[in-house]
Amino acid sequence: MPLECYGDASAFILPPLPTMPPAADITQVLLPFGALVGREVDLDAFLQTLMDRIAATMQADRGTLWLLDPARRELFSRAAHLPEVSQIRVKLGQGVAGTVAQEGHSINVPDPRGEQRFFADIDRMTGYRTTSLLAVPLRDADGALYGVLQVLNRRGGDRFTPEDTERLDAIASQVSTALQSTSLYQELQRAKDQPHAPVGYFFNRIIGESPQLQAIYRLVRKAAPTDATVLLRGESGSGKELFARAVHVNGPRRDKPFVKVDCAALPATLIENELFGHERGAYTGADHRMPGKFEAADNGTVFIDEIGELPLPVQGKLLRVIQDREFERVGGTQAIKVDVRIVAATHRDLARMVAEGRFREDLYYRIKVVEVVLPPLRERGAEDIERLARHFVAAVARRHRLPPPRLSPLALERLKRYRWPGNVRELENCIESAVVLCEGEILEEHLPLPDMDRLPPASTAPQSMADPARATATPSSAEAGLLPLAEVERLHILRVLDSVKGNRTAAAKVLEIGRNTLARKLKEYGLGDEV
Numbered sequence: 001m002p003l004e005c006y007g008d009a010s011a012f013i014l015p016p017l018p019t020m021p022p023a024a025d026i027t028q029v030l031l032p033f034g035a036l037v038g039r040e041v042d043l044d045a046f047l048q049t050l051m052d053r054i055a056a057t058m059q060a061d062r063g064t065l066w067l068l069d070p071a072r073r074e075l076f077s078r079a080a081h082l083p084e085v086s087q088i089r090v091k092l093g094q095g096v097a098g099t100v101a102q103e104g105h106s107i108n109v110p111d112p113r114g115e116q117r118f119f120a121d122i123d124r125m126t127g128y129r130t131t132s133l134l135a136v137p138l139r140d141a142d143g144a145l146y147g148v149l150q151v152l153n154r155r156g157g158d159r160f161t162p163e164d165t166e167r168l169d170a171i172a173s174q175v176s177t178a179l180q181s182t183s184l185y186q187e188l189q190r191a192k193d194q195p196h197a198p199v200g201y202f203f204n205r206i207i208g209e210s211p212q213l214q215a216i217y218r219l220v221r222k223a224a225p226t227d228a229t230v231l232l233r234g235e236s237g238s239g240k241e242l243f244a245r246a247v248h249v250n251g252p253r254r255d256k257p258f259v260k261v262d263c264a265a266l267p268a269t270l271i272e273n274e275l276f277g278h279e280r281g282a283y284t285g286a287d288h289r290m291p292g293k294f295e296a297a298d299n300g301t302v303f304i305d306e307i308g309e310l311p312l313p314v315q316g317k318l319l320r321v322i323q324d325r326e327f328e329r330v331g332g333t334q335a336i337k338v339d340v341r342i343v344a345a346t347h348r349d350l351a352r353m354v355a356e357g358r359f360r361e362d363l364y365y366r367i368k369v370v371e372v373v374l375p376p377l378r379e380r381g382a383e384d385i386e387r388l389a390r391h392f393v394a395a396v397a398r399r400h401r402l403p404p405p406r407l408s409p410l411a412l413e414r415l416k417r418y419r420w421p422g423n424v425r426e427l428e429n430c431i432e433s434a435v436v437l438c439e440g441e442i443l444e445e446h447l448p449l450p451d452m453d454r455l456p457p458a459s460t461a462p463q464s465m466a467d468p469a470r471a472t473a474t475p476s477s478a479e480a481g482l483l484p485l486a487e488v489e490r491l492h493i494l495r496v497l498d499s500v501k502g503n504r505t506a507a508a509k510v511l512e513i514g515r516n517t518l519a520r521k522l523k524e525y526g527l528g529d530e531v
C-alpha cells in the first residue's frame with residue numbers, strides 16, 4: 001500500500017477563515033476533514049489545505065505538521081508552509097518541535113531570541129525569520145505521541161497567548177482523529193514494527209493503486225533494503241526514474257548520493273568519461289584530473305538511465321565494477337575502489353539486444369538481479385489515470401499558485417480514453433497546460449488531446465483485465481468513428497453539460513428534455529453527483 005491516498009482534492013478546498021472563531025467552533029471547522037480523508041483524498045493536497053486552515057484559524061503566518069520517524073528518532077516535516085526546502089528533519093530533543101516530541105507537552109515561545117530550545121539553524125537554512133512559535137503534541141487514540149503541530153509568527157507581531165495554546169491543542173486532537181483514518185497513519189504504525197524502515201519515504205508521491213503497481217510496490221519494498229542491482233524496464237515517461245529514486249531512498253544508502261547518468265543524453269565517446277572520470281592528459285584538452293560519477297556516488301547509488309545505449313567497450317568496464325567494485329579512470333592505470341549500488345533503466349528490449357550481439361550477455365544477467373517492469377499508463381486502467389490526473393491538477397495548481405480547478409466529467413472521460421504514448425509524463429504536461437488555460441474548471445476543450453470521437457470507450461478495469469470481447473471489438477469501430485447510439489447520446493449530453501459549465505437546468509434546456517430526465521440519464525452513466 002503506497003503512502004498516499006487519493007481522490008478529489010478540489011472537493012475540500014475551503015476558504016481561510018476571515019476572523020478567528022471561538023474555540024468551540026474550531027472543532028466544527030475541522031470536523032469535515034475526518035469525513036473527507038475517509039473518502040480517500042489526495043493526501044498531499046489534503047494536508048496542505050489542513051495547514052492553510054490551521055494557520056488562518058490561529059492567525060499565524062505559517063504552520064508545520066511534523067511526524068515522528070521512530071527508526072531514526074527524528075521528526076520530519078510532512079506538510080508545511082515551507083517554500084524554501086522540500087523537507088526538514090530534526091532529532092528528538094532538538095529545537096522546539098523536537099523538545100515537544102521528547103517531553104510530550106506544548107511549548108509557547110513568545111520570542112525566540114535567547115530561547116535555548118529554539119533551533120536557529122532552520123531559519124538560517126530557509127532565510128525565514130521566526131518571531132513567535134507555538135507547538136503542541138499530536139497523540140493517537142491510545143495517547144501515544146506520533147507528531148507535533150506547530151504554528152509560526154502570530155499575525156500583527158503579537159505573541160501566542162495561553163488561549164491560543166488551548167485552541168491549537170483542540171485542533172491537534174481533531175487533526176489526530178482525521179489523520180488516523182489515512183494510509184499515512186497506518187504507515188507510521190507499520191514503521192514501529194519495522195525499526196529499520198524509516199517512514200516518510202516509501203512511495204511518497206508515487207501515485208497508483210492498480211494491481212500492476214501494487215505488485216511493483218511489493219517488489220521494490222523487498223529489493224530496496226538490499227544491495228541488489230535493479231533493472232527498471234518500461235516505456236518513456238512511465239516512472240522509471242521515480243522508482244529508481246524509491247529504491248535508493250528506501251535502502252540503507254539513503255543518506256548518501258544518488259547520482260544519475262543518462263546514457264541517451266551523452267555522445268557515446270563521452271559516456272566512459274562521465275562514468276569513470278579521466279586522468280590529466282588522458283586526451284587532448286584533458287588538462288586536469290576529473291573524477292567520474294562512480295566516484296561521486298561512493299557509498300550511494302548510481303542510476304544508469306538508458307543503459308541500452310552504453311557502448312560495448314564501456315559495458316565491459318561496467319561489468320568489472322559490478323564484479324570487482326573497481327575500475328580505472330580514462331587514461332589511468334591505478335585501480336580505484338568504490339562501493340556503489342547500481343540501478344539501471346531502459347526502454348529497450350535488452351534480451352533482444354543480447355541475441356543481436358549489441359549487449360553483453362554477462363552484463364545483462366548481472367544487472368537484472370531484480371527486474372521491475374513498469375506498465376505503460378494505458379494498461380494501468382481508467383482508475384489510475386483518474387488518480388494521477390487529480391493528483392496533477394492539485395499539484396500543478398499549487399505550483400502555479402492557482403486555485404485548484406475541477407475536472408469536468410467529459411474532460412475526465414477523455415483523459416481515460418486516450419492511449420498516452422508518452423505515459424505519465426505526457427499526462428502531467430497535458431494537465432499542466434489545462435490548469436494554466438482554464439478558468440475554474442477544466443473542460444474538454446482545455447485538453448491538448450485528439451477528438452473524443454476518435455478515442456475508444458473508457459473501461460474502468462486495467463486493459464489487460466477488461467472484457468476481451470469489448471477490448472477487441474470496440475477500438476476498431478471507434479477508430480472508424482462508429483459508436484453505438486447510447487454512447488453518442490452519452491457523449492452529447494456530457495458535451496452540452498461541459499458547454500454550460502455543468503449547469504443542469506441550462507443543459508436540459510439545450511437538450512430540450514426535462515431536468516428529471518437529464519438527472520436519470522446522468523445516474524445511468526454513474527455521474528449522479530459529479531455534475
Ligand SMILES: Nc1ncnc2c1ncn2[C@@H]1O[C@H](COP(=O)(O)OP(=O)(O)OP(=O)(O)O)[C@@H](O)[C@H]1O
Binds near residue numbers: 205207235
Ligand atoms: N506513478 C507516478 N506517480 C506520480 N508521478 C509519476 C508517476 N510515474 C511517473 N510520474 C511522473 O512522470 C514524469 C516521468 O517519470 P520518469 O521521469 O520517472 O519516467 P521515465 O520512465 O524515467 O522516463 P524516461 O524513460 O523518458 O527517462 C515525472 O515527472 C514523474 O514524477
